[in-house]
Amino acid sequence: MKHSSTMKQQLQKEISLLKSLSRHEARKLGCGAIAGGCFLLLVFFLAVFSAFFGPVHDYELKLNIGTDLFLAKIESPLVQESTMKPLSESLEMENKTRKSNQPEESREAKNVTVIERKDHLQSENLNSLETKTSPNMTRTEMKEETISVCDLSQRRSDFCYIEGDIRVDRDSSTIYFVNPHAEIPSDGFWKIRPYARKTDQRAMSSVTELKVKPLMNSRDLPSCSVTHSVPVIVFSTAGYNGNLFHDFSDVIIPLFLTSHHYNEEVQFMITNGKTWWRNKYGKLLRQLSHYEIIDFDNDHRVHCFTKLRVGLTEHKEFSIDPKIKSFNGYSSMQEFRNLMMDSYSLSRRTVTQIRDGEKRKPRLLILSRNRTRKLRNVQETIKLSKKLGFEVVVADDGMTRDLSRFARIVNSCDVMMGVHGAGFTNMVFLPAGAVIIQIVPYGRLDWISTVFFARPAKDMKLKYLEYDISMEESSLIEQYPSDDPVLKDPISVHRKGWNVAAGIYLFRQDVKLNLNRFKGVLVDAKKLLHQKI
Template sequence: MKYDSFFARSFSKHEQKKLGIGAFVSCFIVVVTFCILFKPEIRHFRVETVKKDAEPMCNVLEPLSDYCEIKGDIRVQGNSSTIFVMSHSFNISAENNSWTIQPYPRKGNAGAMSSVKSWTIKLVQDRENIPKCSVYHGYPALLFSLGGYSGNHFHDFSDLLVPVFSNSRDFNSEVHFLATDYKPWWIGKYRTLLNNMSKNKILDIDNENEVHCFPSVTAGLKSHKEFGIDPSKFPNGVSMCDFRQFLRSSLSLKRVEAIKMKGNIVTKPRLLIMSRKKSRSLLNEGDVKKIAEKLGYEVVLAEANLSTNLTKFARIVNSCDVLMGVHGAGLTNMVFLPDNAVLIQLVPLGAMDHLAKRDFGDPAGEMNIKYLDYKIRVKESSLVEQYPLNHKVFKDPSSFFRKGWDVFRSIYLDKQNVKVDLKRFRSTLLKAKKLLAT
């Protein structure tokens, strides 16, 4: 009351009105300033009270593989090929609540993917009727298929062992492998390597009646190149050199470096000739062996097949400095060579330069292996006994490729053997010795 009477005595009505307007404007400015300064916090508070839209969990844009990286409350039901992802804080719409993938990294290859089971990753609300966990796991899981082209030595490494290694490396063996399209003989063949990637039993997930729950799951194998690893695509920068070191450690391979050739060196470099019997055979293998021995090589002949003991064969390869053979799965064994060894690939007729480079030439460089190719000429191919020289088999190989892989393969891979020109091939063997000196 005293304050009001003082205010009335000190100011005229006009002055009181002006002061009132000024006070109102001042308060308005203070409020606006407060809103501007604290807008981020206010917005944050509002968002926290509203459910967010679920983000896509799966990458289906890579050329070789589809894969999903999932974290949270995850339930894997093998007998329905479904991974349920519990959602407590996401809005779920029909567009982003389910993904279907085939967990094998040869996407787009109908022949491979025809034997690969499809899996569904489904985002669900906690109120929905979903299976309850019956087995809890503290470690992450990696789901992959043993379908596709497994059983072929090249594809075992390119499609499975290398991607499984690169995808699980960051877990330091604290990971569960979930194998769909399970093949016990495949697991048996590579058990030593798989046991060193994961300390847990590999689950035949298709035949599991339990509902397995994990803190995170990677469904499918991230794979970005043929028979190789792109270190930039993985947070730990894992590479093919890491994979080869892993092989040496797992299989107790003694040699890390190939022989270093010097002027008066007495020790002979070891040359391994990969033999083939059914197709793409080296018809004058014996003569090549003799020439190599005259040039100072110690020569080893070997053939790998499904029944070959992996560890024993890896040790044979690791004892050698040069590996040679006709384009085919046998050259995959270069992964066991010591560093700075040499790979010699005999490239058959059929405009196969691209395939040869992609499958073995480029990977050799990533593995710290030196590379030579020897391109077969018409007179060195057994196809000259089957077709006249003016046939388009020789004149236009690409026309057969356009008819489909099966047609191309039946001619240039399944029906072709080679007989190298010994004089011309001698220079390739000499180049390999020179590479061992660099």
């Protein structure tokens, strides 16, 4: 009974408390209840519909290098109807849409964040010895101050920047150094593979792994065989090198970003080096460094430096982001293209505008493919192009083997056209204002054509046209029945994985252009050459 009486008293107190709430407090409770309900509904809907919003998938792209096939890992949107947008919408419109959906302050803040992440090690270390060895600092304070050495957080490339007493020992594949202010990793050393495609296991498997190991005392360092007076940059030419696109996207452009501010007062040390690679790009490498290249694999001497960078800076596929600030300032694809012009003594920096009534014929370069994605009606395309007023040059395999010679041919042209492939990498030699016509094979491959060549073309100040072939222009209609998913539902093929999709749409497909349809693209290219740059 006593317990029942106590509970009644407690209940009466709670009722009294509720009655004593003001209207304002009750309203607050009501709003809180509504907010809580909305939150629960939001969680429910996100849980239910999250399956409809696919994540970004890593796909692998097969590449021909010699007689072998390699798989390059690339990032692609989930292949769904909602995400596969044709490039008939211009890239300019795409960029405007993105900007309009993001407040100016937010975009500015985002850029600042990226700027701070990129190459912050080197900018920090340049001032570190000066700021962290102030005479006013105690020894304890000096020990507590540490310098970041390695950044393993970037999406495409790891790198380390070191200042101090540095020894590179090929026999142990280790970079030793002494700097009392450098951070010490938990394992005692960092591991790094200096190639700018770090999430691609197949590419990275051929890249030599190096250790970066700090030591406390110079007496523990291996003895110097040769001492160098300039900084050194250590990088690999393994991975997918041998494919022109990857030569530039994975090594040459990142090497430019990392080295050009040294004004040639820097030395290169190459791991997994190939003589043919150094010979092929020798003119370019000599524009970036006055010094002899060190062959890491075959030079067993201990090399000593005071500044060393291992790993290259990389922004994006086959291009440079001019908004990203490295410690040496901003860079752009225009600067890189200027380097190309200087390296290969190319005279045309900009196309000459064709004025109305002028009889000069613009030069059209047709990239001819001999193995995959062949253009079956090349001769008919040449005939049509000449009829429309073009002077036509056809690039075959023999012409492209000599890079210096082919660079001059490309530079003499006003328009470059071909079926999607690594040959478009040669656009780096075109004069600004030239026109690119990329023929995209059947099978919803517009996203790969955008990432690899459409956006880089825009960054290079080139004009861009794209021609998506129809099913009737594809050789796949000879291999599959008309109701096969390969023809009727390419997205379902992509959902089976990139290896399956690429095997069909990139490696079993040739193209026969509908010249009545393609004629309009050539006419548009001529119109673009009449416009001011």
